[in-house]
Structure formats: structure tokens, C-alpha cells
Amino acid sequence: xKRPLALLALFYCLGIILSNLLRINFWVIMCIGLTIVFAAxxxxxxxxxxxxxxxxxxxxxxxxxxxxxxxxxNTHIVNFAYPGAWCSLSGFIDxxxxxxxxxxxxxxxxxxxxxxxYKWRCCGRVLVRxxxxxxxxxxxxxxxxxxxxxxxxxxxxxxxxxxxxxxxGIYLVMRVKDPRQIILKPGKRGNKLVGYSFWLxxxxxxxxxxxxxxxxxxxxxxxxxxxxxxxxxxVNDSMVKAGTxxxxxxxxxxxGIVAFMANLLFKxxxxxxxxxIILTLACLVIYCFLTGASNPVVRATIMGIIFLSxxxxxxxxxxxxxxxxxxxxxxxxxxxxxFDIGFQLSFASVFAIVCLYPKLKKLIRLDTCKIKIWRxxxxxxxxxxxxxxxxxxxxxxxxxxIAPVTVLANVFIVPLAxxxxxxxxxxxxxxLVCPALANLFSFPVSFLINLLLSLNAAIIKVPFAYFYL
Amino acid sequence: MISLTPExxxxxxxxxxxxxxxxxxxxxxxINSKVExxxxxxxxxxxVDLNKVxxxxxxxLRCVSEKLARRIIExxxxxxxxxxxxxxxxxxxxxxxxxxxxxxxxFVQ
Numbered sequence: 001x002k003r004p005l006a007l008l009a010l011f012y013c014l015g016i017i018l019s020n021l022l023r024i025n026f027w028v029i030m031c032i033g034l035t036i037v038f039a040a041x042x043x044x045x046x047x048x049x050x051x052x053x054x055x056x057x058x059x060x061x062x063x064x065x066x067x068x069x070x071x072x073x074n075t076h077i078v079n080f081a082y083p084g085a086w087c088s089l090s091g092f093i094d095x096x097x098x099x100x101x102x103x104x105x106x107x108x109x110x111x112x113x114x115x116x117x118y119k120w121r122c123c124g125r126v127l128v129r130x131x132x133x134x135x136x137x138x139x140x141x142x143x144x145x146x147x148x149x150x151x152x153x154x155x156x157x158x159x160x161x162x163x164x165x166x167x168x169g170i171y172l173v174m175r176v177k178d179p180r181q182i183i184l185k186p187g188k189r190g191n192k193l194v195g196y197s198f199w200l201x202x203x204x205x206x207x208x209x210x211x212x213x214x215x216x217x218x219x220x221x222x223x224x225x226x227x228x229x230x231x232x233x234x235v236n237d238s239m240v241k242a243g244t245x246x247x248x249x250x251x252x253x254x255x256g257i258v259a260f261m262a263n264l265l266f267k268x269x270x271x272x273x274x275x276x277i278i279l280t281l282a283c284l285v286i287y288c289f290l291t292g293a294s295n296p297v298v299r300a301t302i303m304g305i306i307f308l309s310x311x312x313x314x315x316x317x318x319x320x321x322x323x324x325x326x327x328x329x330x331x332x333x334x335x336x337x338x339f340d341i342g343f344q345l346s347f348a349s350v351f352a353i354v355c356l357y358p359k360l361k362k363l364i365r366l367d368t369c370k371i372k373i374w375r376x377x378x379x380x381x382x383x384x385x386x387x388x389x390x391x392x393x394x395x396x397x398x399x400x401x402i403a404p405v406t407v408l409a410n411v412f413i414v415p416l417a418x419x420x421x422x423x424x425x426x427x428x429x430x431x432l433v434c435p436a437l438a439n440l441f442s443f444p445v446s447f448l449i450n451l452l453l454s455l456n457a458a459i460i461k462v463p464f465a466y467f468y469l
Numbered sequence: 470m471i472s473l474t475p476e477x478x479x480x481x482x483x484x485x486x487x488x489x490x491x492x493x494x495x496x497x498x499x500i501n502s503k504v505e506x507x508x509x510x511x512x513x514x515x516x517v518d519l520n521k522v523x524x525x526x527x528x529x530l531r532c533v534s535e536k537l538a539r540r541i542i543e544x545x546x547x548x549x550x551x552x553x554x555x556x557x558x559x560x561x562x563x564x565x566x567x568x569x570x571x572x573x574x575x576f577v578q
Contacts, residue, residue: 101569215510232515233532233574264477426487440491446508447494453514 004051009324011055012331015062016338026067033060065335077110077124078171081148087115088145089174092189094125096198096292097136098229103129106136107170108144109189125169127151130176138198139190143183148172167336197289201225207431208424211442216449219248223417224424226250226291235453240399241466242459243388243406247417249342250291252300252350257425258287259304277312281305295330295337296346302326319354323347344394352390357383377411384410396469405465412455420448516576519557520550532574537562551577 022029040053072078081087094109106128113122128144136142151162151173165171176182188195204225208217218230228236228248239245262283266276288301303322310317327347330337337343360382361367369375384407396402403409423445430438459465473481497504517530519541527538540560545551554577557563563571 213509215515234515234517234530237530237532260476264480267477422483423487426484437488440495441487442491443494443498443508444487444490446510447490450508450510450514453510457514 003318003320003324005328006320006324007055008058009327011058012062012065012328013338015059015064016066016331016335017062018059019063019066019335020339022063026064026071029060029063029067033057033064036060062331062335065331066338069335073123075120075122077113077122077126077148080113080115080120080122081172083149085115085148086146087113087148088143089113089126090143090185091141093136093138093140093142094190096138096201098227100129100229103131104133104136105129107168108142108174124171127165127170127173128176129173130182132176132179132182134179134182134184136182137195139188139195141185141187141189143185144174144176145181145183146174146176148174163339167334167340169334193286194289197286200286201227201290203432204428207428207435207438210435211427211431211438212446215453216446219449219452220420220424220427220445222248223421224250224254224428226294226297235456238456238460240401241403242409242413242456243395243403243466244409244413244417244456244459246345246349247413250294250297250300251346252296252303253418254291254421254425255284255287255297255300255304257422258283259308261425261429274312277308281308284308295340295343298330299323299326299346299350302329323350323354341394341398345391348390348394349387352386353383356386356389360386380411380414381407384408384414400469401466402469403466405459405462409456409459413452413459416448416452416455420445420452423448512576517574519554519575519577520545522575530574533571553577 036053036057040050040057043049043053077089089108089110090112091108091110093106095107097104097106108126108128110122110124110126113120126148130136149172151165151170205217205221205227208220208224211217212220214230215232215235218232219235221227222231226249231248236245236248239248259280262280263276266279271279284301284304288297291297303319303326306322306325307317330343361379364378364382366375366378366382369378387410388406392402423441427438427441427445430441494504494508498508517526517532522530524538524542527533527541528535533541537560540562541557544556544560548556551557554568554572554575557571557575558565558568
């Protein structure tokens, strides 16, 4: 077997999907699993049978993982709070407080709760929406007083907002309108590295909005930092229609740029090779936190770490194995992510490119082509076509749209977006270090973003560019 | 002297190009203010002109329901045009909350 890890990851995923359909008790499956492991131990001399048992056991681990993640602790706030309950919660801010239309939104990790006169230690996470314009940061210790409500079930795509939050372990929402409902307590909680990453993110966002107008700043924030809250509705809509909305998400390309920039910086600082790689790995982890550790970034970071580690150990990395490691890593932390559209799109597109692109390239004998520009164009077209084929069914099922223009659009949009991302990173670095130069760099960045928007708007006007199902 | 790889040399060239482009654009804006249109995204790329959008386009955009799109167009036809975005509030079905949402989508020239 060439890639056992890929097969194990596949069975683990299948187990999670199967778990959603099975209505069997956790402990019954646990007993079956242990029996399988015992049988595998007895039959370990027969390689094929042993591996078949291992695969089956992995499938059952997938089933059990999801069931376990859906089981809430006895002390979870959901077990005590009822809709409309007026309660006082103690804990800390567990996410970056994000400004929305008229309010600020953050995730609050609970430590203690009080409903009426009963007070107890509890756990769980609550989504807090506050209209109070108070400066709040990740890790701040707070006491919140207010009503707990279940989240509203509105969202345009398949599966509701309620399910989306449930996948993140959030079952309750609290609205805070009065400043007296927020009491800031002394001390800081949470991970220090995450705290510093969020601080850096806000500094970079400030730099973008200082040197660029609101629209280019919003688009650059999305492309470099993965923060989509300032994207105009029409821009997002036209990118969905052209199938180019993925450029507004932080992906492997960004992680690659960070690795390259960090490596270059450490090289200039004359740090030896081994130290340079370790520091670059640390930068990748910080960038992962900085962008909010969404699924595509975690995937790209893990793959980057594997590739750099292989480089450190002077071994040849395998893309399928690194992709499988990323799948397993994300799903072990939260098995419910398998139902997340971002997770599905990220892995399906990378898998499709890795798997289909070389085959398609061989099929049309692209290597024999001697005109360099034509070959470059065809390669772009094939990568775009592979990714489109891989994600077509997910997009059609969830967003009810099929956009054939995507294949052509990405040939032009992706190189342009890559240059913008590169410029964005340059602007971010110089914005923090040398504002005078950053001001100079802001003009080409703005021009390129304008070009991107104009090109995208023109592409969706092509006949039969997209159609709704 | 530090030895640079071809990739590192490319980075330096990239930064130099960016600086030259920045200088050129900054200078062009000072000479001719029309150049700004080519550099900064114009409002029609990020928002829909409420006085120019057709019913078909409005329906295709899917930002409002078909029923509401008809009401918006009827209101515009009756008053000849929208003088300001605030007029959206006069249309049945657009309250304060929806108006705040639509403000992000439309503009009036």
C-alpha cells in the first residue's frame, strides 16, 4: 500500500458521515470497535485481513468521534438555561471581537453562570452581540448580564445559521444593549499566542484602512487576513456568480507567501538553515491564528508544516499524505467540520487539482507544446477546470448555482489576485514598518483591485456565464 | 556581500517595480485627476445604481424578492427617479432594518 494514511483519512471521514445517519448507541459501537481491534490483534499475521480490520476500526472511530462531539457535558450552559432566561455569566472573550453592521460580535467562553439565585461552575460557548461601543479584546475577563436565546435559523444557504453555530459548539446567543450589562474584570485569559496574533491582525487592518479607500481596504483584508466583513454585497455577489469568490478566502497561496517572506527575512538576518525553518514554521502558526484559523488556512498550514519538516529532515513529502494529515487533524479537533461547506470546498478543490490536473495534462499532451505563453495559458485553464470539476457538485448542491464561466474567469482572475495578495503582504509589512513607502505601494494595489473588480464585472456579463438551479 | 538566490532577486525587483508604479501613479493623479477613476474602484462596481437598474437586473441580483423589486421599480417610475436612498423607506415592505441592508447594495447618483 502506497498511501495508507489517505485511506485511513477517507474511512475516518466516512465514519463521521455515517454517524449522522446511524441511530445506534455510543457504547454499542464502542463494544463493536473493541471487538474489531481484538480480532485484528488475533489476525495480525494476515496483512490484508489485518488492514481491513484496521480500516473498519477507523470507520468506527469516525462514528464515535461525531457522537462524542455531539454529547454535551453535564455542566454545559444549555442544560440549565431556558429561552429568555435572565442570567449573569462569567468567563472570557474567546474570539476576535468583530465589528458588524451596528454591533460587535464575539464568542464568550463560560466559567460560571448564575440564573436567578442559583450559581454554579459551567462550561460552553455563547455568541454575544453587543451594541455597546466598548473596547474589547480577545482574552478579556468579563461578567455579562442578559437574556440567553437560541440562535435565529436564518441563512440563505442549505443548513441553517443555527446548525452552522452548533458545529462551532455554540447553542445560545446573548444580546447586550446597555453598558451596564458588561462588567470588565481584571486579568487576561486565553492563549497568549492567539492574543498576539489578533493584536497583529488589528494593526494590519488599521494599516490597510489608513493607506487605502474603504472598498480596496475591505477586499485586501479578505485576501490577506481572511476578514470578509467589509466586502460590499455586490462584489461578493458578482464573485459568487463568476466562481471567483475563493480569492477572498485565505488559502495555501497566502501560506506559501508567508513562508517565503519569513524565510527570506531570516536569511537576511543570517540565521542558520535549521533555525530558519523552525522560525518559519512558527510564523505559519501565527498566520494561521491571525486569519482566524478557518478550515482552508488550517489545511494549508498543516500541509506547509509537513513540507517544511520534510525539507528540514531532507525527506521527500507526499502531497496525498499531507492532505490526509490535514483532514485528520481538523476532524479530530472537531468532527462536525466534515459538514462545513468551507471544509468540503477546500479539500475537494485541492484534491481535484492534485489528482486531475496531471492526468488532464498528460491527456492533451501539453508538454509537447513549445509556445511558452500558450502552455502557461493551457496549464491555468486545466488547473481551473480541475478545481471546477472537483467543487461543482458542492456548489450546485449548496448554492444552487452552476457557473461555466468559472473555468475561464479563474485563468485571468487568479494570477491577478496572486499579484494583489503579494502586494497586500508587502503593504502590510511596510505599513507597520515604513509608512512612507506603504503610501507609495497603495496606488498600484488600488489600481490592481479596481482592475480585478472591473474584470469580474465584465466576466459575469458573458452570455450563459452562470445559471441558477 | 550577501549572496541572493534568484527568488530573492525577484523579490527585490518586485519591490522596486511596485515603488516605481506607485510613484508614477501618484504623479499621474496630481497631473490629471481623471486618472483617479482608473486607480480607485468606482461606486458602480460595488453598488447598484437605483435609478438605472431594470426590473430584470434587480430580480437577477436576488438582493430583494421579486415582489419588492416590482414595488421599487413602480415607485421609481411614478416619481421619475429616486432623489435619495431615504425614499426607499416610503416603499411598503422596507422598514428600518431592511433599509440599512439595502443601503449597502444601492446608491443614487
